Amino acid sequence: MQLDIDVEDWPTGQWEDLAGRAALAAGEVTPELANARLAMSVLFTIDEEVHELNREWRDRDGPTNVLSFPML
Numbered sequence: 455m456q457l458d459i460d461v462e463d464w465p466t467g468q469w470e471d472l473a474g475r476a477a478l479a480a481g482e483v484t485p486e487l488a489n490a491r492l493a494m495s496v497l498f499t500i501d502e503e504v505h506e507l508n509r510e511w512r513d514r515d516g517p518t519n520v521l522s523f524p525m526l
Contacts, residue, residue: 455481456493464498 457477459470473496481488497503501517508514508521 455487455489458493458495460495460497460499462497462499462503464500469498 455477457474459473461469477487477494504521505515505517508516508518511523512521
């Protein structure tokens with residue numbers, strides 16, 4: 455799986471490593487997710503930006519802790 459990670463306005467940490475390990479673990483549990491043709495984008499950001507994304511893409515007026523767009 456191709457992995458694209460952005461960290462914006464987030465506390466210092468090893469977020470890229472964490473996301474990479476999560477993607478590898480998902481591929482071990484569900485082999486279909488280990489396909490090199492798949493892509494996953496991860497954005498670590500603040501509530502205000504997630505609020506905007508929810509309004510734009512999901513017609514929800516508030517932040518959530520996870521915003522996902524399944525493609526399978």
